[in-house]
Amino acid sequence: MRGLLNAELPQGVNLFVPQTTLVRPKDGIVPVTTRDSFASPSLVSAGGVMAAFAxxxxxxxxxxxxxxxxxxxxxVAGYIDSAWNWSTLVGEVKKDTWSAHAVLGAAEGEERLGVVLRPTTITKGNGVFFLVGSSDVSYEGGCWGEGGLELKLVVGDATNPTGGRQSGRIEWGDPKPLSKLISSASHEVNGRSSLLLVAQVL
Structure with missing residues (x-):
């Protein structure tokens, strides 16, 4: 027991640091920005790629x-090379070049913003299936108004590129309302619907 208590624990590392970690936009149009806070972190592995979400x-x-x-x-997602050991990961995250990548949501805009809630991920092979609550916020008539909350599914294809390229390790499709996908899946499989059946429809 004493040996366990005296064992040196690995150095911790923060993948997403408020007002510090740069977030690169999905479309490349909005400038690189930071976030005021992060929540609901998760970690997945697919196709030789590890990704942290928040x-x-x-x-x-x-x-x-x-x-x-x-x-x-x-x-946002931070992509981690599965070949990195812990010391390498800590070193990479501490570099000025470390950044996160926007996956879903319009967090920047003059008249249109977005709110996402409780992202959940599952993987199958090289596929990453991302389920999240989403609501649009728009500026109309001199005030901001929030639309209804709906579940959206985003499907990504994980590929492990060569050359140490961090971005693009998961190629994301466009978000689709889950209600419409379930309706389509239920029709094609005689009423049996699930997230994986929806993925097959995609």
Whole structure:
């Protein structure tokens, strides 16, 4: 027991650091930004690729007591080379080049934002299936309004590139409303529907 108590634990590392970790946009149009906080972290492995996910939160902004930008959030991913040992991972994360990548959500925009909740992932082979609650926030008539919450499914294909390239290790498709996919899957398999059956439809 004494030996276990005296054992040196591995050095911890924060993959997502508020107001520090850079988040690269999915479409490359929005500038690279940071997030005010992160929540709901998870880790998956598929196709030789490891990825850490989290909600990226951007706080509401006020000016003169008036709301000028509501709370918004997106899902971000940090890609980890499965060949890295723990020391290498710690070293890579501490480099200035370490960054996260936006997966889902419009956390930046002048008249349209997004809110995502409780991202959940499962994997099958090289496929990564990403289920998340999503709601759009838009600016109309001089005020911000939030739409209804719906579940969306995003499917990614994991490939482990050569040359140490960090980005693009999971190629993500467009998000699709789960309700429509389940309806389609139920029709094609005589009423038997599940997330994997939905994935087969895709």
């Amino acid at each position: 909600e990226g939160h951007m706080d509401a902004e006020y000016q003169g007591g008036q709301l000028i930008k509501p709370f918004s959030s997106d899902v």
